[in-house]
Amino acid sequence: MSTLLDVRGLDAGYGDFQALFGVDLTVREGEVVAVIGANGAGKSTLLGAIAGLVEVRAGEILHRGEPITGLPAEAVVRRGIALVPEGRRLFPSLSVEENLRLAAALGRPGPWDLDAVYALFPVLRERRDIPATALSGGQQQMCAIARGLLTNPELLLLDEASLGLAPAVIREIYATVPRLREQGITLVVVEQDIGQALQVADRVCCLQEGRVTLEGRPAELGRERIREAYFGTAA
């Protein structure tokens, strides 16, 4: 498997606050990498920096060997990297379908069109004319994922997809991950829910206070070490 994304020595943050310190992350084509860590560990900042939404202070981000550090977000999207942001962030003044159409109009050409995302999440087709924020939480998350897919990414960054959702809904959403892999999409998934993350991930990267504390295959690392890296001390 070739390397799709290579993050090297990344420092990033907002204003006076530095959230990431020398973070390294390698994502190979076709795999699912889970980034886990406690609240405020820097997981969302990492995804934001890759997506071009957070200022990078030092280090570099390579996409297929080419530097994309500091590229504006819209250019990153056109290279095939899409972020499904934490909190869904749907546009409230647009309908479900308008939210989707907007992404479809701006992304790259590819297999994902309206029909394809409606096939993945049939409930969105049923409710396509209502305001996006009138959807239930789980449906909003589906809409946000569909919106990301419509830009036809090769790398999808999924930030806290399970936030605030009921377990059954979370399972429903994560059930689509194998189907995305079949389509050749590489995923970086940020999760606070370790159980969920370990289930879908080929590799896991644990962040703690902006630094990578553990990285590897879940089976090889074992639950105990992951737990330890997550909390920072031998809990």
Next chain:
Amino acid sequence: MSAGARTTAATAAPARSPLRLSVPLTVLAFLVLTLLPLWTERRVLNDLFGVLTLFALAQYWNLLAGYAGLVSIGQHAYVGIGAYVLFAAGIFLGLDPLTGILLAGIAAAALSVPAGLFIFRLGGAYFAVATWVAAEIFRLLAARITPLGGGAGTSLPPSVMELLPGVVEIRHLFGVPTGAARDIVLYWTALALAAFALWMSWALLRSRPGLALAAVRDDERAAAGLGVDVRAVKFLVHVFAAFGAGATGALIFLDIGRISPAAAFSVLDWTAYVIFVVVLGGFGRLEGPLLGAVLFFVLEKAFADYGSWYLMALGLLGVLVMLFAPHGLWGWLERRFALEWFATRRVPPASAVPPYDSRSSTQREGRSP
């Protein structure tokens, strides 16, 4: 859509329009206004000219501030540029005033590009101040144009006004003197510019770039994350608003017949009042400037004689509206009666999105790995 979905949508989106007649009624209103010169007196047309031009300026400012999030306090720059270009086109090139108005809009749009390149480097309050600074620079430059009277300004020669198209035909058709015929042409031009401002804003918001603009208004960061070139969208709106202000400014000063840097680049007349109209009527909704312009005009007619007391009362009214009806009077009506005349939105933007970094602690905490 299931019945359940319908209820959710209804509760979440009270602004979905129950007024199916709004488009035909708007067209009808436009037709009535077009035919108005047939039976109204000149005074009424002159009053309406004021309302229509104020509405056009307000609509462009609303597009800038209410939709693109560009709070400019320097739109008077483009009104002034438009006025000066009209006079220059008439005096030096011998162009008829209607062509001059078009040229004024184009010139204002063209000059807004270099101005924008500087202004867009700044954000928030700095952006607003920079727009004013740019307007001051344009005013000072206008005062340097000696062939147009320098700092004292100049009058539009009657020979230019005589080039106004359609006057002779209207004089014959309506059987009115030349002055009244001119007023009818100016009124129709104002009506056309106002209708253009409204129609273009509506069409823009409903078009594909309009989706991007609505997305930018809702959530800039999320829009950027989906590939919307936020800066390009805003720049486009900035240039379009300059075009509108330039053309409208040219028409206003064609009617006045005299320019000076102080009058053409008046921050009070072409920016402060315009902002007041939008705040009063409703920010970020197409109906707002319409309601605001009419109300402002009525207030001015009724109370302008009170001089500075009137201005103080206007200021107080503005403060009260901002405090108690932050989405303007139309926004208040919209909520109170769940109506939307020009349906461009599905949900009132008041259901504001939380800022990107705000995190609901109840959701985030209490969750263990």
